[in-house]
Structures are given as structure tokens and as C-alpha cells.
Amino acid sequence: MIKFLEIIGQYVLFMGSLFSRPERFNVFLKQSFHEMYTIGVGSFGIVGLISLFTGAVSTVHIGYQLIGGLVPEYLIGRIVRDSNILEFSPTVTCLVLAGKVGSAMASEIGTMKVTEQVDALEIMGVNSASYLVLPKIVAGMLTIPILVVYAMGLSLIGGAISGELSGIISMDFFIKGLRAEFIPFSVNFALIKAFAFAIIITSISSFHGYKTEGGALEVGQSSTRAVVYSCVGIIFFDYIISELLLA
Amino acid sequence: MIQIENLYKSFGEKAVLKGVSASFNKGKCNFVIGASGSGKSVLMKCMVGLIPVDSGSIAYDHTDFVSLNYEEKKEIRKKIGMLFQGTALFDSLNVEDNIAFPLRMFTSLSSAEVIDRVNFCLKRVNLEKVNALYPSSISGGMKKRVGIARAIALNPEYLFCDEPNSGLDPITSRLIDDLIQEITEEYNITTIINTHDMKSLFEMGDHIIFIYKGEKWWEGRKEDIRDSGNAELLQFMKASQF
Known part of the structure; x- marks a missing residue:
């Protein structure tokens, strides 16, 4: 417990050290765009693939449970829509990104730490934490919500295709379900979650990278810890945000 | 002192x-x-x-x-300029950008002036035409010299x-x-x-x-x-x- 509190304390201090004025705003912008490209464009493929299949599987599962009963068929589309927008797209996408982007961030910063590149920045008079981490957090906050919206769209497309191909629900009924009793707040809710998860993934991963000491083995351990802690953080805040905004 | x-x-x-x-x-x-x-x-x-x-x-x-x-x-x-034991050159930047880094962060030199200064520092450590190379593709001795060039970039x-x-x-x-x-x-x-x-x-x-x-x-x-x-x-x- 004390160790856990110690880590939380270190994390809070680390986050506090990030918020200093960038030495050069144009350098900060350049770094942020570079990170946006890495996080966003670099994750388009994997997020798209996972979202298509998440939507497809959710249609099959919901169809399996509801088909042949007294429930109207279009409800399958509606449930697929809500479960994907509210939960699967933001949470599954961010869990995937914690593995892909988070581990890369932790290893990048961890390697810089053990090869004294971070020390070199400090000696030059650069706030290394701010220079290395702040662009990643900003880029994550801007890019991950976009990826989540993209995931939402693809999961619904995946759901519609799988419904049609498997004969569970026709495209027309699926679309009718997508339109039925749509609450726009669901999208806002997903975006709020995506925003929070973006901060969790980028800050926790950078934190674990930044406190790496030792060599290659420790870089690997930091990378693993970054993914594990980010995933735990996502699941925990998923519950907290849902409880606060939906309950 | x-x-x-x-x-x-x-x-x-x-x-x-x-x-x-x-x-x-x-x-x-x-x-x-x-x-x-x-x-x-x-x-x-x-x-x-x-x-x-x-x-x-x-x-x-x-x-x-x-x-x-x-x-x-x-x-x-x-x-302060520092030459590290392992050189600590930034892996993601080429030689030119490594040396230009402190100049871009702390001076208001134009791009052309930065490149001039980089070339001057490289010449001072007897290195030329290595601007586009990355640290992973140069020898240990060259890395040390690039490290010195970066260390002296800001005088x-x-x-x-x-x-x-x-x-x-x-x-x-x-x-x-x-x-x-x-x-x-x-x-x-x-x-x-x-x-x-x-x-x-x-x-x-x-x-x-x-x-x-x-x-x-x-x-x-x-x-x-x-x-x-x-x-x-x-x-x-x-x-x-x-």
C-alpha cells in the first residue's frame, strides 16, 4: 500500500513538473504534430481492424440472444449501436492504444533515460519532462478522441455487414435500429471517456518511461508496467466516468 | 572558474x-x-x-x-557543455539536428545561421559532410566528435x-x-x-x-x-x- 501511494505521489509530482512554458513554442508544435502522426496515423489500421470485428461480433452475440423472441428485430441494431458507442469503441480502442502507443512511449523515453539523452537535455537547460512528455499528452488528447469516433463508425459498419452476411438482421432493420431513440449525449459520453483515457495512456506511459533506471532489461520492464498500469487506469476510470455520467 | x-x-x-x-x-x-x-x-x-x-x-x-x-x-x-561517456546524442535526430538542437532552443538565429554554426562546429571537430547521418550509422570516434560539436555549439x-x-x-x-x-x-x-x-x-x-x-x-x-x-x-x- 505504501509503495502504491509512493508511486501515486511520484506520478503527481511528475505531472506537476510538466506544466512549464515550452522553451520554444514552434518546437513544441512540431513535436506535437509528430506525436499526433505517430499516435493517430500509426494506429489507424489496427484500430480500424479491431473496431470492424468488435462491431461484427457484438451483432452476432446480440442476435444470438434476441433472435426468434418477441423482441423487434431492429433492436439488435440499437443495442449494437449503444454498446459500441458507449463502451466498446472508447474502451477497447484505448486498451489497444495502451498496448501499442503506451509501450512505445515508455520504451522511447526509457531508452533516452538510460542512454543519458534525458540528462543531455537537462544539462542544456531544457525541462526534459515537459519537452518529451507534454507534446505526447497534447497529441493524445487531440488524436485519441478522433480515433474513437473512427472506431465507432467502423464498429457500426462491421455490425451491419456481419448482420447481413450471417442473416441475423437485414441492413434495413439494422439501420432502423441505429436511428431508433438515438441520444446524442452517448457520443459526448464516449468522447469524454476518450479524452480521459488519452491522458491516462500518455501520462502513465511517459511516467514509467521517465523513471526508468538501469539498462535494456529495465526499459522492457517499464514498457510492460506502462501497459499494465494504463489498462488498469482505463478500466478504473471507465467505471468512475460511467457511474458519474450515466448512473 | x-x-x-x-x-x-x-x-x-x-x-x-x-x-x-x-x-x-x-x-x-x-x-x-x-x-x-x-x-x-x-x-x-x-x-x-x-x-x-x-x-x-x-x-x-x-x-x-x-x-x-x-x-x-x-x-x-x-x-555548460557536456560530453557524455556514451555521447548521449539524440537517436531520432541526425548529426545536423543534434548540433542545431541547442541553437534552435535557445537562440534566435535564422535557419541559415543555425546551419552555418552547425557546419562551423563540425569543421572545428574535423568532421564534414556528415550532416545527414544518424548517430546509429557513425563510428564511436565520430560520435564523440559530434558530441563535442554539440557541446560547443552555444559557446x-x-x-x-x-x-x-x-x-x-x-x-x-x-x-x-x-x-x-x-x-x-x-x-x-x-x-x-x-x-x-x-x-x-x-x-x-x-x-x-x-x-x-x-x-x-x-x-x-x-x-x-x-x-x-x-x-x-x-x-x-x-x-x-x-
Whole structure:
């Protein structure tokens, strides 16, 4: 417990050290765009693939449970829509990104730490934490919500295709379900979650990278810890945000 | 000039620096020597502020570095160039961008002026036409020279070199030593060199500090080492075959 509190304390201090004025705003912008490209464009493929299949599987599962009963068929589309927008797209996408982007961030910063590149920045008079981490957090906050919206769209497309191909629900009924009793707040809710998860993934991963000491083995351990802690953080805040905004 | 007084540093129960005091002169190559684990690297990291000291003072031209806040320390650090043992070049940047990095961060030079300065620094360390190469594709000796070029890009007043010729062949090692000595004299820099290499010390050392088990065991000129009567220092020299 004390160790856990110690880590939380270190994390809070680390986050506090990030918020200093960038030495050069144009350098900060350049770094942020570079990170946006890495996080966003670099994750388009994997997020798209996972979202298509998440939507497809959710249609099959919901169809399996509801088909042949007294429930109207279009409800399958509606449930697929809500479960994907509210939960699967933001949470599954961010869990995937914690593995892909988070581990890369932790290893990048961890390697810089053990090869004294971070020390070199400090000696030059650069706030290394701010220079290395702040662009990643900003880029994550801007890019991950976009990826989540993209995931939402693809999961619904995946759901519609799988419904049609498997004969569970026709495209027309699926679309009718997508339109039925749509609450726009669901999208806002997903975006709020995506925003929070973006901060969790980028800050926790950078934190674990930044406190790496030792060599290659420790870089690997930091990378693993970054993914594990980010995933735990996502699941925990998923519950907290849902409880606060939906309950 | 840098002056340190009564520097103490412990990691847990282990005392690494035990009241080290010394002065490092301007325009001279000041050597810090000692066995592995004697506290040389910790001393250097304390002096540049990478490791906070437990007590003592570090004065950069009469400004007490220890008592400064983070922002004030940053101003002193802009006057410091450092050559790391492993060079610490940024992997993601090519040679040109590595050297241009401090210029882009801390000066208002135009892009053309930055490139001119980069080329000047590269020429100064006898490297040319390597601007586009990445650190992973150049040799150890070239990396050291790029490290020196980056360290001098902002015309530092203080140059710290941590094991500048470790892992280098004798010819490249000599080249790096000569380069450090020339730069020190040419720009009147206070240079501090951490090394085990007694050959370098006898070639270019102006002022020597011998650290033994976290304490300053001896300080003086290289000419006085043999007559120092200091058993540990003489043993260190003998082990280095000098």
C-alpha cells in the first residue's frame, strides 16, 4: 500500500513538473504534430481492424440472444449501436492504444533515460519532462478522441455487414435500429471517456518511461508496467466516468 | 572558474562524496581521476545539478549553483557543455539536428545561421559532410566528435567531459584529447575531465584532483604527482603503468 501511494505521489509530482512554458513554442508544435502522426496515423489500421470485428461480433452475440423472441428485430441494431458507442469503441480502442502507443512511449523515453539523452537535455537547460512528455499528452488528447469516433463508425459498419452476411438482421432493420431513440449525449459520453483515457495512456506511459533506471532489461520492464498500469487506469476510470455520467 | 566546497552526497546509507572541496580553473584542463566507484561521476553529476547534493556549495564564477531555483539553474546550464561517456546524442535526430538542437532552443538565429554554426562546429571537430547521418550509422570516434560539436555549439563557458576517450582506439583517443585541449585554450573554457586515462592526463592535464573513496585525496599539478608521496595515487598510477 505504501509503495502504491509512493508511486501515486511520484506520478503527481511528475505531472506537476510538466506544466512549464515550452522553451520554444514552434518546437513544441512540431513535436506535437509528430506525436499526433505517430499516435493517430500509426494506429489507424489496427484500430480500424479491431473496431470492424468488435462491431461484427457484438451483432452476432446480440442476435444470438434476441433472435426468434418477441423482441423487434431492429433492436439488435440499437443495442449494437449503444454498446459500441458507449463502451466498446472508447474502451477497447484505448486498451489497444495502451498496448501499442503506451509501450512505445515508455520504451522511447526509457531508452533516452538510460542512454543519458534525458540528462543531455537537462544539462542544456531544457525541462526534459515537459519537452518529451507534454507534446505526447497534447497529441493524445487531440488524436485519441478522433480515433474513437473512427472506431465507432467502423464498429457500426462491421455490425451491419456481419448482420447481413450471417442473416441475423437485414441492413434495413439494422439501420432502423441505429436511428431508433438515438441520444446524442452517448457520443459526448464516449468522447469524454476518450479524452480521459488519452491522458491516462500518455501520462502513465511517459511516467514509467521517465523513471526508468538501469539498462535494456529495465526499459522492457517499464514498457510492460506502462501497459499494465494504463489498462488498469482505463478500466478504473471507465467505471468512475460511467457511474458519474450515466448512473 | 568553478569552486566546490565540502560537497557531501549519500545514497541511502552509502556515503559517496565525503566533503569534497576543489577549484577548477578557467582556460585549463582540470582532471578528476580515481578508481571506478570512487565518486568521480557522482561528483560531476552533482556539479551540473543532475544529482542534488546533500550539503556543500558549488560556485560558478561566484554564483552559488546549489541555492538557485530550477529556472535560475537553467540559465547556468545554458553556459555548460557536456560530453557524455556514451555521447548521449539524440537517436531520432541526425548529426545536423543534434548540433542545431541547442541553437534552435535557445537562440534566435535564422535557419541559415543555425546551419552555418552547425557546419562551423563540425569543421572545428574535423568532421564534414556528415550532416545527414544518424548517430546509429557513425563510428564511436565520430560520435564523440559530434558530441563535442554539440557541446560547443552555444559557446559554453564550462565544458564537462565524462570519460571522453573510453572505448576509443589510441589514435582516435589522442585526437579527442587534442580537440578538447585546443577548444579549452581557444575559447578560454573551464574544462573538467573525468578519466582513468593517465596518458591523457600527462598529455593535457593542467590541474589534477584525485578522488579516493569519496574524498579528495590529492590535488595539484601533473608534474608533482610522482613526488606527491600519496600512496593511493602512486598505486593508481602504477596500476595504469605510469
